[in-house]
Amino acid sequence: MNYQTKQDELDVKKWLASEEKGADACGDFDYCACCDKNEQFPCAHAAEKKAKESKPAAKKPAAKSAAKPAAKTTAAAKPAAKTTAAKK
Numbered sequence: 001m002n003y004q005t006k007q008d009e010l011d012v013k014k015w016l017a018s019e020e021k022g023a024d025a026c027g028d029f030d031y032c033a034c035c036d037k038n039e040q041f042p043c044a045h046a047a048e049k050k051a052k053e054s055k056p057a058a059k060k061p062a063a064k065s066a067a068k069p070a071a072k073t074t075a076a077a078k079p080a081a082k083t084t085a086a087k088k
Contacts, residue, residue: 006044014043 017025026032031043031050039045 001044001048003041003044006047007041010043010047 014025014029017028021028027035031047033046034049034053035042035046
């Protein structure tokens with residue numbers, strides 16, 4: 001990431017928001033919670049940190065089981081039909 005370019009982009013966004021609000025909008029954005037004003041490009045770094053936090057962790061593929069596959073099951077035999085002696 002080019003931090004200078006991202007910082008410039010976010011500075012314009014912040015400037016426009018400040019003009020609309022009539023006050024400094026620094027601290028009003030969702031990424032501001034990750035801000036460290038001691039960094040060279042604080043908004044760019046904060047936006048990157050926020051983006052990393054909001055991305056869901058990549059799912060690891062399920063490990064293939066080393067266990068033997070389950071034995072094939074067979075259908076249960078049908079019970080023999082009941083026969084009744086014919087009554088005469």
